[in-house]
Amino acid sequence: MIKLIDYLASKTGIENKSLLEKDVLLHMLLCELSENPFFKNNLVFKGGTCLIKCYLGYYRFSEDLDFSWVKQDEFEGKSQKEIRRILSKKISEVTSFLEIFSKKNNLDFKANKSDKRYIEIGGSNRQLTCKIWYRSAVLNIEQFIKIQINFVEIFQYPFKRIETKSVLTNIDESKELSFLFPEYAEIILKHPKVSCYDIREIFTEKVRAVLTRRGIKARDFIDLFLISKKEKINLKTIKFKVLEKTRFMMRYQKYIQNLKDFRLEKFVLGEEEKLMLRPIGNGFGKFLKNMHAFLIELAEELKSEAV
Template identity: 40%
Template sequence: MKTFFDQLNSIVKPQRSDIVEKDYHLHRLLYHISQDEFLKNNVVFKGGTCLVKAYLGYYRFSEDIDFTWKDTRIWKGKSNSQTRKTCSKLTDTIIQRFDLISNKLGLDFTSDKSDLSFVEMGSGGRMLRLFLRYHSEMLDVSSVIKIEINFVDKTMFPFKHISLQSLIETVENKETAFLFPEEWEEYKKHVSFDCYTPQEIFTDKARAAMTRFSYKFRDIIDICMLEQKYGFTISQYEKEIRKKTRFVLELYKRYVDNIKSVDMPDFETIPERERNLLLFKPKPDFFNKIKLVHDQLRDLQMDLVDSN
C-alpha cells in the first residue's frame, strides 16, 4: 500500500502523503457506512469533514467523522433515564454495524463497550464515540479514525443529500489505475449522504467555538470559509446561533461551565501552527476576516454569559 500512496502523492495536491493515506481510509469507511441500510437511514453527516467533502473542498484537512441521529423527535417527552435506555439500545446496534464494517476493511475495532480505547459514551449516554484503528504505512504508527454520533441535537435546516468528494475526485491517471486497479477503484467509488446544509454547519461551528472545553481555531477558519463562499454572516444567523447555544446550555451542564470559564483568546495569541491549518495560500486580507469573525463571536459569547 505504501507504493500506492506514494504514487497518489505524486499526482494530487497538497502532496502530503499522510493526508492522502488518511483520506483513502476515510473514503472507504464512508462508502461502507453509506451502504449499510441501518446506518445510512438513521444518521446525517455533519462537521468539518462533511464541510470539506460535501461543500468547500480541501481548503484544510479534517479527519474525524461526525454524525447526528436523524430523527431527534424520538427523544421528545422522554425522561433522562428513558433517553439513556433508548440510546443504549441504539448504541449496541451501531457498534455491531461498525464491527462488521471494520472487519470488511481490515480496521482494528472491538465491539466490547467496556474497552474505552475503542468505544466511549458521553453526555449522559447521548453521544457515542468509536475509534477505528489502522497501521499507517506512511508514518509507520498506529492511526485512528474517530467517529462521533450525537443522538440528541438541535437542527434548524432541512438536510441535503450530497455526493462526497475525495482527494482524487477530479483526477484521472491511467498509470495509477493500471498499477493499482483495486485500490484505485475503491478510492473512486461514489459516496453520498444526507448532510447538514452549509447554514447548519455555519451555526453549529459558531456555537461550538463558544462552548468547547478548549478553543479550536479551526472553527473560526470554517466559519470564515463559509462566509467567503456563501456570503453568510454572524449577524445574519445570530438568532439560530443563540437557539443552538441555549439548547446545549440547557441540556449539558459542562457547556454552561465552558462558556463561562473558557475565554476565546485574543487573535494575536493563537499559536502559529494553528494558523497554518490551511492547505492553500490565503489572500492577504484572509486573516483580517478571520479576526473579525473571531471578535464577533467573542462579543456574542460574552452577551450569552451575561444573559445566562
C-alpha cells in the same frame, strides 16, 4: 497500501502522506456507511470532513467523521431513563457495524462499550466517540480514525443530499488507477451521495463549538471564514440561529462551565498548518476582527442567561 499512497501523493502533489493515508481510510468508511441502511436512514453527515467532501473541496485535511442522529422525534415524551435505554441500543448497532467494517479491512476496533481505547460515551449516551485503529503504512506506528455521533441535537435548516468528493475528484486518473490498483480504485473513485447538513448549519454549529469547547482551534476559524466567504454570511442575520443552537446545549453543565470560562486568545496556525492544502486567501484578518467582536457579543448574552 504504501504504493497506493505514493501514487496518490505524486498525482495530487500532497506531501503529507500520513494524512493522505488517513483520508483514504475515511473515504472507504464513508462509502461503506453510505450503503448501510441503518446509517443512511438515521444519520446526517456534518463537521469538517463534510465541509471538505460536500461543499468546499480539499482546502485542508480533516481527521474524523461527524454525524448527528436524524430522528429527534423518537425522544419526545420519553423519560431520561427511557432515552438512555433507546440510545444504548442504537450505540450497539453503530459499534457492531464498525467492528464488522474493521475486520473486513484489517483494522482494529472492538464493539466493547467499556473499553475506552475504542469507545467513549458521554452525556448519558447522547454522544458517542469511536476510534478505529490501524498501523500506518507510512509512519509504521499506530494511528486512528475517529467517528463521532451526537444523538440529541437541534436542526435549523433542511438536510441536503450531496455527492461527496474524494482527493482525486478533480484529477482524471481513473483508468491508470484502475489498472495499477484495482483493489482500491473502485472505492477511491466512488462519490457516494450522503445526507448532510446545510452549510449554514455547519457554520452555526462551529460557532457554538468555539463558544462551548475548551481551547481554541485555529481550523474552526479557517472553516468559518471560508464558509462565510462562499455563502456571504451576515453575522447579524445569523445571530439568532447561533444563539438557538448554543442554548440547546446549555442543558449540559460542562458546556455552561466552558462558556463561563470562554475567552478569546490569539492563535497561530501551528499544528493546524500541516492540515492545510492551499492558502487561506485574502480577507482572513478582517474576518477574524469581525468574528472576535461577534463571539464576545454572543458570549456575554449567553453568560447573562446562564447566571
